[in-house]
Amino acid sequence: MSAILPGATIGIFGGGQLGRMMAMAARAMGYKVHVLDPDPACPAGYVVDELIEAGWKDTWAAANLARECAVVTLEIEQVLIASLDAAAKFAPVRPGSAMLAIIQDRTEQKDWLLRNGFPVGRYRVCRTLEQLREAVEALGGKCFVKSAMGGYDGRGQAKIGFAAGATAEDEITEAWDDLRGGPCVAEQALALKQEISVMVARSPRGEVTVFPAAENHHEHQILEWSVIPAGISTEIEARARKIAGEIADAFNLEGLLAVEIFLTEEGELLVNELAPRPHNSYHGSERACVTGQFEQAIRAVCDLPLGDVSLVQPTAIANLLGEVWLDESGEAREPKFDEALAVPGVRLHLYEKLTPRRGRKMGHLSAVGASAGEALERVLEAKGRL
Incomplete structure (x- = not known):
């Protein structure tokens, strides 16, 4: 495999916040970026070199994206398999359509995990x-x-x-x-002790890195906050990271894979779902690890040496949904970002989405601390001040 070096053009299926942050990492490394997305006002559109306005089923547009690119990746797994295959005629698509076909369908995904010997509920x-x-x-x-x-x-x-x-x-x-x-x-339904996730990167040459596990907390099935490190035992961490690495190898992954895992009260680790892309629970990796998930995604799909993912400092993130911009009656209000940013160690990350809606991810706060607990306390205090 030959590396795709800075100066080349990377294509991304999807221009949401994940595509935006991946594009920003690519541009920082000297790449050009083209994005395909059905929304002309998508968050990535403000930071890329070219935006192709088209849907996930548009095979002609998918081929056009790839024609101009040295490699194509994705930030959303709902792209039509035929579109991925159309793009693959002109540039490598990483991760590939064979893996996506399994992950897109939860029935296929669960059966694949079970068939390959991975633990599931x-x-x-x-x-x-x-x-x-x-x-x-x-x-x-x-x-x-x-x-x-x-x-x-x-x-x-x-x-x-x-x-x-x-x-x-x-x-x-x-x-x-x-x-x-x-x-x-x-x-x-399971008796859960914790919900964690593990991000793994694998390059076409077969190099693998596994990030420290993140602990996740959901409200109404939406991630509320996440913290790295997860605060689990060394033995459980090693088991979780081993599972993630083995899943990546079984798929011959080229890119990123987030493995969502349940830790039960009995100490079992059970794979919940897979996401073949950057993941909300690893936004904190940009500050927690030597190499964050978005740079690692670019390194992986371009077959560059993967970055060090050692823990630098505990980091927590809290999602900012559209409710932050709306009062109880649904009227618009301005969040008090200045008060949130007065909390030590806090940063604000907004996605440039134009219209807030309840349940819509508009941005996130991140915070660092001397411990995972302190980082989480800081980010939740900052969110409360909004």
């Missing part, structure tokens, strides 16, 4: 309402149900068996209707 693939009924009973009555395709930040998901006074049949029927009667995965 009990689940059932459901393609009919009757199969969902059977799955809920077999899994003990409490389940999370996720659509096979699409869905993120709590979308395309439903809970069964948690609401007091609701009948199982009503919840099952409602969940099936909410998921539009499509294929889905029913996952048994």
Whole structure:
């Protein structure tokens, strides 16, 4: 493999905040960047050399993106496989379509993990309402149900068996209707101690680096905060990083892969989901590690030597959703960024999204500290001041 050196052009499927921050890292290293995204006002559009306005199913536009690029990568996994294959005729696409085809479909992803010997919680693939009924009973009555395709930040998901006074049949029927009667995965509810994630990078030449684990906290299925290091034992950290590295090797990954993992009360590590791209839980890596996730993504897809990911300092991030810009009645308000930035060690990261909406990720705060606990306290205090 020959490295793709600075001065070349990198293509990115997706111009959201992840694409924006990846593009900024690429530009800092001397690359040109082209992005394909359906939104002409996407966050990456303000920092790239060229924006192609097109959807994920537009194979002609995907080929045009690749024609001008030395390599193509992605910040969103919902790109049509045919579009990835169209691009691959003109430039390497990293990660590739074979891996994406498995990860895009949660039923395929779960089955692939199980088939390859990776630990997962009990689940059932459901393609009919009757199969969902059977799955809920077999899994003990409490389940999370996720659509096979699409869905993120709590979308395309439903809970069964948690609401007091609701009948199982009503919840099952409602969940099936909410998921539009499509294929889905029913996952048994687990007694969790922590939710963690591990980011792994792998280059075409086979070099692998695994970041320190991050601890994650979700509210309404959306990441609320994340902190590096995760505060888990050395033994559990080693196991989690080993799982992530082995998954990357099994896929012959070229790029980044975030492995979301459940740590149960019994000490089991169970793989939840995979994301073949930069990940919200690793925004803090820019300050926590020698090399952050966005620079590492560029190094990996360009087949450069991967950067050192050793921990430099504990770092926490807190997501800023559209609610920060809206009062209880939905009227716009100006967040008090000056007060948030008065907290020691805090930085502000905004994504240049023009319209705040409830649940929409508009930016994040990061904070460093002498310990993971101090970093988390600082970032939550800063968010509270907004």
